[in-house]
Structures are given as structure tokens and as C-alpha cells.
Amino acid sequence: xxxxxxxxxxxxxxxxxxxxxxxxxxxxxxxxxxxxxxxxxxxxxxxxxxxxxxxxxxxxxxxxxxxxxxxxxxxxxxxxxxxxxxxxxxxxxxxxxxxxxxxxxxxxxxxxxxxxxxxxxxxxxxxxxxxxxxxxxxxxxxxxxxxxxxxxxxxxxxxxxxxxxxxxxxxxxxxxxxxxxxxxxxxxxxxxxxxxxxxxxxxxxxxxxxxxxxxxxxxxxxxxxxxxxxxxxxxxxxxxxxxxxxxxxxxxxxxxxxxxxxxxxxxxxxxxxxxxxxxxxxxxxxxxxxxxxxxxxxxxxxxxxxxxxxxxxxxxxxxxxxxxxxxxxxxxxxxxxxxxxxxxxxxxxxxxxxxxxxxxxxxxxxxxxxxxxxxxxxxxxxxxxxxxxxxxxxxxxxxxxxxxxxxxxxxxxxxxxxxxxxxxxxxxxxxxxxxxxxxxxxxxxxxxxxxxxxxxxxxxxxxxxxxxxxxxxxxxxxxxxxxxxxxxxxxxxxxxxxxxxxxxxxxxxxxxxxxxxxxxxxxxxxxxxxxxxxxxxxxxxxxxxxxxxxxxxxxxxxxxxxxxxxxxxxxxxxxxxxxxxxxxxxxxxxxxxxxxxxxxxxxxxxxxxxxxxxxxxxxxxxxxxxxxxxxxxxxxxxxxxxxxxxxxxxxxxxxxxxxxxxxxxxxxxxxxxxxxxxxxxxxxxxxxxxxxxxxxxxxxxxxxxxxxxxxxxxxxxxxxxxxxxxxxxxxxxxxxxxx
Ligand code: MOS
Numbered sequence: 001x002x003x004x005x006x007x008x009x010x011x012x013x014x015x016x017x018x019x020x021x022x023x024x025x026x027x028x029x030x031x032x033x034x035x036x037x038x039x040x041x042x043x044x045x046x047x048x049x050x051x052x053x054x055x056x057x058x059x060x061x062x063x064x065x066x067x068x069x070x071x072x073x074x075x076x077x078x079x080x081x082x083x084x085x086x087x088x089x090x091x092x093x094x095x096x097x098x099x100x101x102x103x104x105x106x107x108x109x110x111x112x113x114x115x116x117x118x119x120x121x122x123x124x125x126x127x128x129x130x131x132x133x134x135x136x137x138x139x140x141x142x143x144x145x146x147x148x149x150x151x152x153x154x155x156x157x158x159x160x161x162x163x164x165x166x167x168x169x170x171x172x173x174x175x176x177x178x179x180x181x182x183x184x185x186x187x188x189x190x191x192x193x194x195x196x197x198x199x200x201x202x203x204x205x206x207x208x209x210x211x212x213x214x215x216x217x218x219x220x221x222x223x224x225x226x227x228x229x230x231x232x233x234x235x236x237x238x239x240x241x242x243x244x245x246x247x248x249x250x251x252x253x254x255x256x257x258x259x260x261x262x263x264x265x266x267x268x269x270x271x272x273x274x275x276x277x278x279x280x281x282x283x284x285x286x287x288x289x290x291x292x293x294x295x296x297x298x299x300x301x302x303x304x305x306x307x308x309x310x311x312x313x314x315x316x317x318x319x320x321x322x323x324x325x326x327x328x329x330x331x332x333x334x335x336x337x338x339x340x341x342x343x344x345x346x347x348x349x350x351x352x353x354x355x356x357x358x359x360x361x362x363x364x365x366x367x368x369x370x371x372x373x374x375x376x377x378x379x380x381x382x383x384x385x386x387x388x389x390x391x392x393x394x395x396x397x398x399x400x401x402x403x404x405x406x407x408x409x410x411x412x413x414x415x416x417x418x419x420x421x422x423x424x425x426x427x428x429x430x431x432x433x434x435x436x437x438x439x440x441x442x443x444x445x446x447x448x449x450x451x452x453x454x455x456x457x458x459x460x461x462x463x464x465x466x467x468x469x470x471x472x473x474x475x476x477x478x479x480x481x482x483x484x485x486x487x488x489x490x491x492x493x494x495x496x497x498x499x500x501x502x503x504x505x506x507x508x509x510x511x512x513x514x515x516x517x518x519x520x521x522x523x524x525x526x527x528x529x530x531x532x533x534x535x536x537x538x539x540x541x542x543x544x545x546x547x548x549x550x551x552x553x554x555x556x557x558x559x560x561x562x563x564x565x566x567x568x569x570x571x572x573x574x575x576x577x578x579x580x581x582x583x584x585x586x587x588x589x590x591x592x593x594x595x596x597x598x599x600x601x602x603x604x605x606x607x608x609x610x611x612x613x614x615x616x617x618x619x620x621x622x623x624x625x626x627x628x629x630x631x632x633x634x635x636x637x638x639x640x641x642x643x644x645x646x647x648x649x650x651x652x653x654x655x656x657x658x659x660x661x662x663x664x665x666x667x668x669x670x671x672x673x674x675x676x677x678x679x680x681x682x683x684x685x686x687x688x689x690x691x692x693x694x695x696x697x698x699x700x701x702x703x704x705x706x707x708x709x710x711x712x713x714x715x716x717x718x719x720x721x722x723x724x725x726x727x728x729x730x731x732x733x734x735x736x737x738x739x
Contacts, residue, residue: 004477004487005698008633012487013237013472022237025209026193026269033195034063036258036268037118039108039125040277041100044134044662045342048098048107048127056121061113064262065125068097068107072260073225074253080222084215085246085348085504089313092345093223094250095257100129101312102344103663104277106250111258111266134342134662138283138308145306145337148316158321158390164333168300171291175368179288179360180729181712183308183655184281184648186349187669190239192270192278194255198263202226206233208252211245212504214463217497219248220256235495238467242645243348245467246504249278276667280655282307282346284319286360296374296382298329305357306337310345314338317348319357322438325390325595326361327383332390342662348506350645351705354439355712359649362435362713363728366720375418376434376717377408388595396591397692397699399625400436400599406686407623408434411603420724428607428616431722437600437710441627441701442509447500448517449583450479450525454572456554458483458525461493464502464514469704470634471510477630478515478698482522484551500583508598508702511630513586515700520584528580530556532571540564588696596695598626598706602646604714608722613734616681617647617715623686627701632687639685639707646711648675651731673731 016022041048053065074096075081081091094106108125112118135141168174190209197205204226210216210233217233220226233252238245251268258266270278284307291300305319316336324332349355369376384401387394408414416432417423423430448462460479466472472492480487493499502514530546533539533556541549541556541564549556556571558564572580605619620643629635652673656665666672685707692699712730719737720726727736 004480011473012476025207028195028207030197030265033265034111035115035118037110037122038106039122041105041107043129044103045132046100047130049130050128052126055124059121061117062121063111066109068095071095083219087313087315109254136341136657136662137659141339145339148336160333162331164300164302164331167331168291171299172294173371174291176289179286181284181356183283184653185655186242186244188240192251194252195267196255196259198259198265203230210235211241211465213497216248233497241467242350246506273667276664279347281349284356288360288364290368298383301329301332304335308341309338311340313345315346317353319353323361325388328385351708354709358709359712366717393595396594396596396694397690399688399690402688403601403623403625407601407621411621429722431606431718433714433717434603435710435713439598439706441596441598442507443512444503444509446502446513446517447585448521449500450521451581454578457489459491461499463499465495465505474630478518508704511702512700516586521582524582532575533566536574598701600624602710602714604718606718613737613739618681621684625688625690626703627692628699629687635703636685638704640683642707643683644675646708650712650715
């Protein structure tokens with residue numbers, strides 16, 4: 001019955017997106033909309049001594065200037081500000097009091113009849129501060145780091161195995177080094193925006209740029225003490241997010257604050273510069289120590305990550321435990337340390353933890369291979385492990401070996417000359433590098449509702465988001481197959497807090513989760529429909545059981561004899577039904593007795609101009625094993641996009657802090673470099689066939705984040721192979737290469 005699942009269907013929302021019919025949070029219009037603009041702090045630490053808004057208020061068209069002194073009431077306990085994915089600590093409260101926690105903190109909201117007026121008036125607000133000296137340098141504060149234990153860790157920290165320190169000291173060949181990933185900002189195309197519609201009667205409709213409408217809804221109710229039936233949050237489309245929309249950011253609460261203050265609809269769109277004060281990937285030092293026997297057998301794996309967080313929250317992700325899980329190694333040790341700095345709280349960004357930690361691991365493995373004089377791919381084969389080493393569990397499925405094999409073949413790895421600087425073309429040095437990628441195959445509790453109407457149309461709804469990943473499309477495909485309807489007869493509703501339960505869209509868990517909620521709801525729809533179908537007068541299906549029949553082309557059909565069929569419309573008409581509706585949740589079986597991961601092998605070619613040091617990533621092959629691929633076209637785009645971000649991580653992206661002011665200096669996309677079309681050459685994506693009968697009934701593991709993990713290491717390893725220069729601090733820029 002699968003005619004849609006597994007086929008490269010084009011995006012069902014593609015037309016709406018390219019024609020501009022798809023509306024984003026800042027594009028919903030209502031009469032009487034007021035516009036907000038932020039005043040943000042120019043210091044990183046201290047207090048507001050005085051805010052003078054009189055000049056701003058004198059501008060024609062300005063309605064109000066809200067500060068901590070005159071704002072409407074907000075909750076005064078930490079708990080009310082905790083969202084579903086908040087780390088341990090005390091969440092930042094916008095416009096709450098006079099304290100300044102980071103540079104760029106919103107300190108006033110100017111509301112005006114026009115956006116330009118609001119923005120101009122914001123420039124007239126003057127602020128006196130009591131300044132304190134901010135501390136924002138991770139390296140300088142490294143010795144102040146504290147070690148995270150237990151609950152502080154959002155993902156579990158695996159236990160050490162045996163005595164890794166001793167085993168490392170006794171190893172024939174040892175490699176130990178620090179690898180550094182700087183602060184990176186998500187920079188999604190769509191700016192942070194919220195449009196709050198004042199519905200009257202105490203009701204608010206909030207269009208927000210978010211990855212989790214129900215998370216934002218709960219947060220707003222908590223912060224403003226609103227009843228949940230009075231707040232509806234919508235996000236039908238999101239112009240990229242990459243993790244930046246997982247937590248409620250301050251555009252939504254501030255727009256609500258303005259709406260409550262004025263009893264009027266409000267829009268707040270942040271500027272690109274202001275978005276740098278929201279959230280970011282924390283700069284992290286990854287210390288790797290790997291010991292091996294001279295034949296390449298790993299003896300010890302130690303990984304210590306030291307990452308930055310804010311003073312007020314302890315954000316951390318699993319950087320380290322991939323190291324001991326991935327390769328056969330009897331002794332392993334991990335620790336995760338945090339340094340508190342006067343910065344906003346970091347947040348999830350593009351495979352949080354793995355993108356950074358595996359960069360360290362896979363760079364270190366390359367250096368170890370070199371020290372052992374073993375081909376880097378051969379070292380991965382020699383240390384290959386069929387079980388998760390941390391928990392000593394089998395995988396639900398794991399085709400990593402096939403990723404290596406197919407990736408290497410497609411890339412032509414066997415033609416690689418091992419010595420650095422041994423391959424060239426004209427004045428360019430050629431380098432080939434590889435790395436492994438790994439991510440968790442996560443699945444969460446989701447619910448979906450299907451409403452089938454007698455005209456043969458089904459509406460499928462879930463509160464989840466589509467952050468550009470293709471969720472609308474895969475939901476359509478799954479529903480079409482499960483209901484036996486053509487995709488044109490399916491419509492999807494999502495991104496609305498009033499719809500059935502969904503956590504934030506993150507962790508690459510949405511495809512597996514929402515698909516199973518749909519499959520379960522569709523089962524119930526089919527069961528009810530079948531009962532009606534056998535009751536049709538002189539039913540061709542009479543005498544059959546539910547399992548004897550299947551669905552297709554809007555009909556129930558006997559599996560044995562396709563001439564025996566009852567159209568859904570007939571079944572419903574005879575029963576006098578105009579709709580059949582069922583809502584179900586995922587109800588996943590417990591699979592905690594297995595390790596659940598997706599894997600990849602990345603092969604990269606760089607060409608480095610020997611005179612100028614300019615690096616081009618001319619070829620990338622990414623071979624991914626991620627269970628059943630629902631849609632090879634959207635999945636391919638996901639991996640391609642992730643590889644592009646991996647190239648950005650390796651060569652371009654870096655948010656630089658001026659530690660004197662505790663401020664991001666390159667807070668714009670002119671100076672925060674991201675890959676552009678001219679930086680991207682050939683990217684080949686291979687999906688390795690991976691059947692998984694254990695993880696969930698459809699064998700779906702999810703793609704997205706797996707595409708970035710390992711890419712930066714493969715490129716850094718290729719740069720070394722090309723040049724003989726090892727740059728461990730990302731991004732690899734000309735100045736660091738100095739050929
Ligand atoms: Mo992802 S960084 O969980 O949006």
C-alpha cells in the first residue's frame with residue numbers, strides 16, 4: 001500500500017512558498033496594528049540607573065515606551081518562565097527589572113503607529129547605566145570551569161569505563177589536543193517576529209517565529225498569568241531556525257507585553273543585529289586524548305568538553321560520549337565543564353553537542369591515524385563496533401560500515417595518496433579527508449488527528465512545526481498511504497497550539513514521531529470505515545475481516561480479490577456519516593534495551609591555493625544510514641543543507657566578542673560569514689539502505705542534524721592532507737593556515 005512513502009515527492013507547500021502565499025509571523029495583518037521596536041543595552045553587565053523616554057514619546061505617532069518601570073505585570077517566580085526545553089537555572093526575563101545580564105539585552109519597547117517611527121523613536125531613548133566589568137573570555141576563564149553532573153545535563157552523561165587515564169599512559173601511541181569551536185549564530189533567513197492580535201474578550205492570537213507553538217503558548221500563559229484557552233499560538237511557516245526557535249525568545253513575550261499594555265494588536269520584528277543577543281552555539285574547547293596499540297587497536301578514549309554558558313542558566317549538551325560509544329575501546333572517560341560568562345544563554349544549534357564534540361573526536365582520530373601510519377578509514381574499520389560501547393547495547397540497526405564502504409567508493413578514496421601535500425593540480429594543493437557522523441534517532445510523544453469527510457478528503461492535524469524541513473510533505477505522504485487516498489485529497493494543519501500535542505520540532509525527531517501518530521490515527525479511521533464498508537447492502541466485502549482487506553484509491557479492497565471493493569464514500573453514505581474522526585498518540589514501544597542512532601560517513605575534497613591559502617571544498621560525499629527515508633527528495637535537501645552548514649562551520653562561521661565590552665562585534669551577515677553559492681561545489685548524498693524493524697513500526701529514524709555532524713572534521717582533515725598544516729581552531733581561515 002506504500003505508494004507515497006519512500007518516493008521523492010516535491011514539497012506540498014513549495015508553491016505557496018515560492019509565490020509568497022505562505023505567510024510568516026511578521027506578515028499577518030489586522031486593522032489597528034501597532035509596531036514595536038527595541039531599545040537594547042549597550043553594556044553587558046550592570047544596572048539601568050535611569051531611562052529617559054521623553055524625546056521618543058515626543059515623536060508624532062509614538063504610542064508608548066515600555067520599560068521595567070511601567071510595564072504590565074509579569075510573573076515574579078522563575079518557574080513561570082521555564083519553557084519545555086529550558087536548561088537548569090533562572091531564565092532571562094525581558095523588561096523585568098533594571099539588571100543587565102548581557103549586551104544587547106532588550107531594555108525598552110517603543111510602540112508606534114508605524115514601524116519606521118518606532119525604530120526612529122527607539123534611537124532617541126537615553127539610558128544611564130551603573131556599569132560593571134563583564135567577563136566573556138572562555139579561554140581566560142577556563143580554570144573557573146565547573147563540572148556538570150547528573151540532572152544539569154540535558155542528555156545523559158555515560159559512565160566511565162575502567163581506568164582510561166592509566167590505559168592512556170600505557171598506550172603505544174598517544175594523541176592529545178584541544179579542538180576549538182567558536183560561538184556561532186544560527187542566522188536563519190527569517191527574522192524573529194511576532195504578531196499579536198488583540199481579539200478582545202481577553203483573547204490573544206499570537207503568530208510567532210518558533211519551532212514549538214505549544215511551548216510558546218505555555219510560556220506566555222506562565223509569564224502573563226493568562227488562561228490557556230485565551231492564548232493561541234500559530235506558526236504555519238518558519239523561514240529557518242536551526243534550533244534558535246526551540247525556546248520562546250523575547251519577541252513573543254514583548255509583543256504580548258505591548259498588546260496587554262495598549263489593549264491593541266502589536267507586531268515586533270527584531271533586526272538582524274538584535275538577533276545576536278538571543279541565542280547561539282556556545283564556544284567549546286574539546287580536549288581529546290586517544291591511546292592505541294601500534295596496530296591501531298584503541299586502548300583509551302578521554303573526552304573533556306569545556307563550554308560557555310550564561311551566569312543565569314547552565315546550558316549543556318552531550319559533546320563527549322559519542323567518543324566512547326562509536327569505537328571499540330575498553331577504557332573511556334568523559335567530562336563536561338561549563339564556564340559562566342556575562343553573555344546570553346547559549347542554545348541548541350544544528351546537532352547540538354554532536355556537531356561540536358564529534359568535530360573534536362574525528363579530528364583527533366585523523367591525527368591518531370597519522371601517528372599510527374594507518375589510513376584514516378582503515379582505522380575506523382579496525383575500531384568498528386557493532387554494539388554501543390557506553391551502554392553495551394545492540395543497535396536497533398546500524399549500517400555505518402555500509403556508509404564507509406559506499407561513501408569511500410563514490411568518493412574514490414582508494415586513490416588517495418597518504419602523504420600530506422602529495423596531491424596537487426596546478427597551483428592548488430588537493431586534500432582528501434574523512435570523518436564519521438553520529439546522532440541520536442530520537443522519537444517523542446506526538447498526537448495527530450485525522451478527519452475524513454464523505455467527499456473523500458482527509459484533514460490531518462498536529463501542533464508540530466515545519467521549519468523548512470518538509471514536515472507538511474511527509475505528513476501528506478504518510479497519511480495518503482495509510483488512508484489509501486491520493487495526496488491531493490490530504491490537507492495538513494500544523495503550527496497551531498490548539499491542535500493535537502506536539503513537543504518542539506527539534507532533535508530530528510519529528511518525522512518518526514508525527515508519522516506514527518498519523519499511522520495510529522489512520523488505523524482507527526480505517527477500522528471504523530471497514531465496519532461501515534461491510535455493512536453496505538450486498539457489500540462485496542461481506543464475510544471478510546479487517547485484516548483481509550486493504551485501502552487504496554479511496555476504497556476498501558479485498559487483499560485476495562481486487563474486484564471486491566467498497567468506496568469510502570459509499571460506506572459513509574450508507575451509514576449516514578459525513579465524517580469520521582480519530583485522534584491518537586504515538587504509543588511507541590519501549591526500545592531502551594537497544595541503542596538508537598543514525599550514522600554517516602563523510603568524505604571531503606579541498607583545493608587550497610598554495611600562494612593565497614584560499615580553501616575551496618570542491619567535493620563532499622555524505623553517506624547516511626538513517627532508517628527508512630520517507631522522502632528521498634526532501635531528505636536529500638536536508639543533508640545537502642546540513643553539509644553546507646558543515647562547510648560554514650569549518651571555514652566561515654564565527655561570532656567574535658570584544659571582551660572589553662562583552663559584545664559580539666560582527667553582529668550582521670556582512671561580517672558573520674556564511675557559505676554562499678560561490679562557496680559550494682559538488683555535494684553527493686547517499687542514503688544507505690537501513691532496515692529497522694525494532695525502533696518503531698515504520699522503521700523511521702529521522703534525518704537533518706546527522707548531515708552536519710562530522711563535516712567540519714572531514715574538511716579540517718582534508719585541509720591537513722592538502723597542506724600539512726593542522727588547524728584545530730575553527731573556522732580555518734587564511735591567517736591560521738599561513739602556508
Ligand atoms: Mo534542532 S538544533 O533540535 O532545532
